[in-house]
Amino acid sequence: MRRKLAAGNWKMNGTAASLAELETLKSLLPANAPDVVICPPAPLLFRASEAARDTGIQIGAQDCHMQDSGAFTGDISAAMIADTGATHVIVGHSERRAAHDEHDRDVRKKATAAWAAGLTAIICIGEALEDREADNTLDIIAGQLAGSLPDHVSAANTVIAYEPIWAIGTGKIPTLEQIVEVHDFVRSKIVTRFGADTGDMIPLLYGGSVKPDNAATIFEAANVDGALVGGASLKAADFAPIITALANS
Ligand code: PGA
Secondary structure (H helix, E strand, O other): OOOOEEEEEOOOOOOHHHHHHHHHHHHHOOOOOOEEEEEOOHHHHHHHHHHHOOOOEEEEEOOOEOOOOOOOOOOOEHHHHHHOOOOEEEEOOHHHHHHOOOOHHHHHHHHHHHHHOOOEEEEEEOOOHHHHHOOOHHHHHHHHHHHHOOOOOOOOOEEEEEOOHHHOOOOOOOOHHHHHHHHHHHHHHHHHHHOHHHHOOOOEEEEOOOOOOOHHHHOOOOOOOEEEEOHHHOOHHHHHHHHHHHHOO
């Protein structure tokens, strides 16, 4: 059985006051809750890790640098993230790829750095609207998988999130058929590259406008093992029903 994971990406939202959401979320978690990871902004990582202790909620960062340390003003290394008590880090989010000019090779190095620090890398891929409209989605996905995934992935250190860029923060989501097509494709690619023992066990998340009212449908897809949730993860009252839908899927 693959592990199910609900990951919340707070992006650049939240201050210390937002940590109360963790307490609320804990009180709303179903008894059969899947893995739950909250990725708050970096300044909250230490406090979030403390607040999440013994709650069943894990904490992740939204990005890391590919180097261990050095003259990289403003950057944060994977070891620093692990030092806060966090267990996960998102790498290659489309907002990082677009706004910070991150490419597949950078994402690959960041994932490797994450593993070296003992973190699980949540590696993001996804096509732009023009790729989708030109019917190039699977080519783009294949290229991102080939370029962004290091060679030594394991089911313990890697999660892949498929996030069509046009679905992020827009309220638009692909049809269930489109989600199934991409997730089945990703599964077959990683099984081919890494073997069934690994490829069949890596959790695949869908991300992009996941909300309480569409989550259950998305989780019907056999190769959707969870969600990477932006806006609807900010409030425990919105995120909890998504977690419950995943638990019951
Ligand atoms: P959204 O963001 O749920 O607000 O669309 C998802 C993401 O960017 O991870």
